[in-house]
Amino acid sequence: MRVLAISSYVLGVLAVIAAFLGLMASGNGRRELLSAGAETLLPALVLFLGGLLFIALGRSLAARGTAHAPNLSANSTVSMSNSANDPRLDMMKSMGIPVKKGDTFEKIAREVVQSGNQNLTIPTKSQPAPKRARVEVIVPPVPSSSWLGGRPSLPSGTLWPTRDQKPATFIAQIALHDLPSGIWADHAPKDGWLVIFVDRGCNGAHLLHTTELGSERDFPSGYENIGVAHIYKNIPALQRLFGDPCEITARWPVRILPEEAPPSDAERPDALDDQGKPLYQVWITKDEVGFDLRDPDWAPFDVPLVQALLEKSLDLLTQAENVPQWRLDKRASEGEDLEKHAAKIAELGILFKDLLAKAEAVEQTAANSHEMAQALFQPLRGLQWSKNELLFSLSSSDTFEFYESYARHQYARDPALVPLRIRGKLEPYWKRQAEVEVGFIGGDIRDAFRHAGIDETAVVLDIPSSSLIGWEFGDASRLGVFLSEQDFSDRAFHKSVAKTTHGYM
Numbered sequence: 001m002r003v004l005a006i007s008s009y010v011l012g013v014l015a016v017i018a019a020f021l022g023l024m025a026s027g028n029g030r031r032e033l034l035s036a037g038a039e040t041l042l043p044a045l046v047l048f049l050g051g052l053l054f055i056a057l058g059r060s061l062a063a064r065g066t067a068h069a070p071n072l073s074a075n076s077t078v079s080m081s082n083s084a085n086d087p088r089l090d091m092m093k094s095m096g097i098p099v100k101k102g103d104t105f106e107k108i109a110r111e112v113v114q115s116g117n118q119n120l121t122i123p124t125k126s127q128p129a130p131k132r133a134r135v136e137v138i139v140p141p142v143p144s145s146s147w148l149g150g151r152p153s154l155p156s157g158t159l160w161p162t163r164d165q166k167p168a169t170f171i172a173q174i175a176l177h178d179l180p181s182g183i184w185a186d187h188a189p190k191d192g193w194l195v196i197f198v199d200r201g202c203n204g205a206h207l208l209h210t211t212e213l214g215s216e217r218d219f220p221s222g223y224e225n226i227g228v229a230h231i232y233k234n235i236p237a238l239q240r241l242f243g244d245p246c247e248i249t250a251r252w253p254v255r256i257l258p259e260e261a262p263p264s265d266a267e268r269p270d271a272l273d274d275q276g277k278p279l280y281q282v283w284i285t286k287d288e289v290g291f292d293l294r295d296p297d298w299a300p301f302d303v304p305l306v307q308a309l310l311e312k313s314l315d316l317l318t319q320a321e322n323v324p325q326w327r328l329d330k331r332a333s334e335g336e337d338l339e340k341h342a343a344k345i346a347e348l349g350i351l352f353k354d355l356l357a358k359a360e361a362v363e364q365t366a367a368n369s370h371e372m373a374q375a376l377f378q379p380l381r382g383l384q385w386s387k388n389e390l391l392f393s394l395s396s397s398d399t400f401e402f403y404e405s406y407a408r409h410q411y412a413r414d415p416a417l418v419p420l421r422i423r424g425k426l427e428p429y430w431k432r433q434a435e436v437e438v439g440f441i442g443g444d445i446r447d448a449f450r451h452a453g454i455d456e457t458a459v460v461l462d463i464p465s466s467s468l469i470g471w472e473f474g475d476a477s478r479l480g481v482f483l484s485e486q487d488f489s490d491r492a493f494h495k496s497v498a499k500t501t502h503g504y505m
Contacts, residue, residue: 131182131258132443135461137434137468138253140415140427145175145193148439149469150251152195155214161197161206167219168197168206169226171479172254172461174441180258183442184458187488196461196481198498200226202473205481207460207493225249226473241308241406249470250412256441283467284429286400293391293399294381297421299374303362305406306376310356312394313380317349348383348390355379370419405470430468439463448501449480457485460496474500 097108138144152170154160161168174194188194192211199205225248242248292298293309300306332338359376383390407426410417418426440462445454449462460481465472473479477500487495 133441134257135439139431139434144253148172149249151216153214154217155212163199167223172196178256187485202500205496205498207496250409291400293395307359433468437466477501
């Protein structure tokens with residue numbers, strides 16, 4: 001069309017020029033030209049008008065050709081802009097597909113299809129995030145088919161997992177029928193339980209799939225609870241209350257809820273601050289709840305707790321007997337009767353040991369009621385200790401730590417074991433801890449785990465260190481257990497791995 005337009009335009013110009021030259025040849029001047037006859041003017045006029053017509057036709061064809069011709073420069077700019085902003089190209093790069101400047105998604109997709117490469121999957125414009133479920137501790141506790149802590153329930157004949165002949169720590173037992181659809185891309189079994197163990201050091205994991213619930217299994221010889229919080233190790237009263245450290249972590253029932261739309265970072269219960277530390281943390285202090293053993297509402301609620309308080313009282317007596325000489329001299333100079341003070345200590349020591357013997361006898365006969373505990377505790381009321389009442393001196397922060405920890409443990413076993421007078425003070429904090437200390441199943445892997453070298457594709461379990469459960473993984477970290485989706489499909493549970501987030505929640 002462009003050639004035709006140019007040809008018409010040139011032909012028209014030549015015709016006009018020829019008409020003009022013909023007219024000039026007909027006469028030597030303007031007067032002769034005007035006096036020329038029709039036989040001279042008519043052919044020249046026709047040739048002139050025809051030339052103008054061909055010029056107009058050429059311009060029209062040229063304009064039409066411009067309108068229909070592609071604007072290569074503009075289209076190249078749009079294509080480059082679109083391809084530069086197409087997230088699918090970034091996905092292709094991450095899959096190892098070469099992407100050159102100016103390439104479009106459609107062009108590369110066509111090349112991949114033509115190459116017959118069966119190992120590449122062409123990404124769609126947007127891919128949904130892996131399905132994720134929340135794991136929330138139920139407060140107050142109610143029976144549940146899934147739980148954290150405590151003991152596993154295993155069918156007869158199922159061996160407790162070990163590594164280097166050391167028993168693994170039991171973490172959780174998850175009822176697979178509790179899981180929402182889509183978790184782990186539906187590669188996992190649909191029935192039975194997934195029993196989760198972690199090796200010492202939190203570097204290895206063991207997953208057992210059982211189709212029968214079985215009976216609650218006792219801890220094997222050499223068992224060590226890797227998640228026991230430091231307060232349990234540092235407070236002798238807790239060791240006395242629980243005896244075997246394996247018993248410290250109670251069994252907490254959990255509910256597993258689908259999480260269709262994860263909340264924003266600011267709304268997440270496990271949100272982090274700029275330093276990667278928990279944005280929300282619930283610590284229970286004695287001042288917040290008004291812990292004071294002089295208050296009848298805080299009286300110990302069972303005999304083992306009375307025993308722990310009596311042992312704490314004996315510790316105070318021991319400290320009083322071992323006062324440095326310079327302090328005794330100072331007190332004597334201030335007029336204190338040291339002999340009377342020593343006699344008082346000896347008297348209290350006899351009382352505490354007598355009550356402790358009675359408490360141990362009650363424990364042996366299983367007469368362990370709230371009323372008996374208060375009867376054993378009653379003689380301690382009103383006793384003077386130095387310048388304060390004994391119970392005031394006993395109402396310290398470390399006393400509250402083992403008091404609250406023990407009450408929480410008994411509460412997890414059976415809420416009825418803890419009187420309402422105490423539950424009313426502590427239960428709101430336990431509920432808040434359950435809201436904050438949320439675990440997850442499925443979903444994307446946290447960056448903190450990826451930085452620790454995790455590249456598996458499925459989150460089996462992601463749980464935080466928990467004040468409620470009494471777990472502390474690493475430096476107050478999260479514990480994660482992972483397995484690839486392919487290994488889920490192949491039931492290769494022995495390939496699972498575990499990691500902590502090294503201080504980040």
